[in-house]
Amino acid sequence: MVTNPLDYVEPLAKAGASGFTFHIEVAKEYWQELVDRIKTRGMRPGVALKPGTPVEEVYSLVEGENPVELVLVMTVEPGFGGQKFMPDMMDKVRLLRKKYPSLDIEVDGGLGPSTIDMAASAGANCIVAGSSVFGAAEPAQVISILRKSVEVAQ
Numbered sequence: 001m002v003t004n005p006l007d008y009v010e011p012l013a014k015a016g017a018s019g020f021t022f023h024i025e026v027a028k029e030y031w032q033e034l035v036d037r038i039k040t041r042g043m044r045p046g047v048a049l050k051p052g053t054p055v056e057e058v059y060s061l062v063e064g065e066n067p068v069e070l071v072l073v074m075t076v077e078p079g080f081g082g083q084k085f086m087p088d089m090m091d092k093v094r095l096l097r098k099k100y101p102s103l104d105i106e107v108d109g110g111l112g113p114s115t116i117d118m119a120a121s122a123g124a125n126c127i128v129a130g131s132s133v134f135g136a137a138e139p140a141q142v143i144s145i146l147r148k149s150v151e152v153a154q
């Protein structure tokens with residue numbers, strides 16, 4: 001999470017990023033300008049929300065004239081890897097999936113073979129996984145388990 005996402009649009013575009021996800025908590029006043037700039041620079045805009053942020057706060061960003069294309073539901077407090085998955089966050093995922101059937105819904109934090117089914121069955125279709133993949137003896141096998149769970153749920 002950065003507190004000044006506007007400052008990162010240009011550097012990330014120049015570095016070749018295809019997507020740019022920012023936190024709603026820091027961009028409430030200027031998210032539309034931010035989305036415009038992200039799109040103008042050829043990247044796909046997404047919005048992230050912290051565990052304590054109500055899901056309703058991103059509805060207007062998904063429904064706006066120039067909307068975000070992905071919502072990232074944080075399933076840990078942003079900051080570092082290796083934290084415990086928060087199952088309560090699945091209510092947000094379920095609400096988003098019901099309201100926006102074709103939206104990309106991402107989850108980040110504590111995802112691995114033991115938690116993926118909760119996220120996938122709630123409606124998440126983009127998975128961020130750190131420790132479970134990089135700490136595995138067979139990373140490809142873990143990725144395959146995560147992918148399969150999402151495919152089956154869809």
Ligand SMILES: O=C(CO)[C@@H](O)[C@H](O)COP(=O)(O)O
Pocket residue numbers: 001076077078079080081082083108109110111128129130131132
């Ligand atoms: O960095 C964060 C949160 O800011 C982590 O959520 C990683 O993005 C994923 O790490 P694991 O939870 O999978 O170890």
